[in-house]
Amino acid sequence: MTDLTLKQIRKAFGALEVIKGIDLDVRSGEFVVFVGPSGCGKSTLLRMIAGLEEATSGTIEIGGDDVTYAEPSKRGIAMVFQSYALYPHMTVAENIGFGLSLARRPKAEIAAKVQAAAETLQLTHLLDRKPKALSGGQRQRVAIGRAIVRDPKVFLFDEPLSNLDASLRAQMRLEIAELHARLKATMIYVTHDQTEAMTMADKIVVLNGGGIEQVGSPMELYRNPATPFVAGFIGSPKMNLYGGAVAERMGCATYGIRPEHIRLSGEAGTWQGRLRHIERLGADAILYLDVPELGEMIVRAEGETPFVPGATLWASPINGAEHRFAA
Ligand SMILES: Nc1ncnc2c1ncn2[C@@H]1O[C@H](COP(=O)(O)OP(=O)(O)OP(=O)(O)O)[C@@H](O)[C@H]1O
């Protein structure tokens, strides 16, 4: 079943068109991640789905209903923002239940829903605290709790973890993925974070300049990026991309090879270069080579590498792992 359908959605602010005709289907229960560079329209698109921003043209259907012009509260969605926007004078329980209180739901129902959400999010022992006495991750869980009690058809998240430090982000990433598995709810999640996109998504939507560049599962986008833009955006470190005369020699407009798909040797190989810098990460190392024939090349090598800066090295692509783009 389809939970969300966007048809030819456009948005202009005055003369500036920022969303340029987007078509998208999201299946029921799917975890969809929007990625793309700053300013490409991720938040605008999410806000249009939520009804916080009106579409200039096109239609939005949620659960089979045309909601293009419906009030946010009538769309069956709940949105979680980067800034949690909790009420400082209310307890955790009051914050989670606030939307239900506003809607004048019976007290017993509110209490039951708050309790259930708190259990799901492991906030039960914190229900009487005020937000200032919570950690960043706990605050983010309260914001998610506020969304859960509304029992939405679709959850919308706009960079919910970007204010957290790296380890907390990793923990919350796992918690949201587990929450998704438990609730089996449809979720649309905006992020800048490569790891979040790759690990959480059933489907990644790569946006660029207000349009969709490519849609696919994380592995589809990793294995078969349709454009150099997607190739450079999915995967870390970034794919080595070469245009101009280098690509022409390779018979394409852009030639790409991922850092993890290059073998290094001190004796022989396809391209000769000089090792400029090396970052040792423990399990692997990132090597920066200057290759006269190509330009800079980034190589990811597993484990300990024997090479030292200044060394002359040979780099070779692993068979079949090269990418040739027509654009
Ligand atoms: N209310 C507005 N009026 C005019 N222009 C706007 C408005 N809101 C957004 N824009 C413009 O629309 C474009 C898309 O903005 P949006 O916030 O959707 O980007 P984003 O992909 O979410 O970026 P980021 O990753 O930085 O959050 C930007 O060029 C932005 O300046």
Ligand SMILES: [Mg+2]
């Ligand atoms: Mg944004």
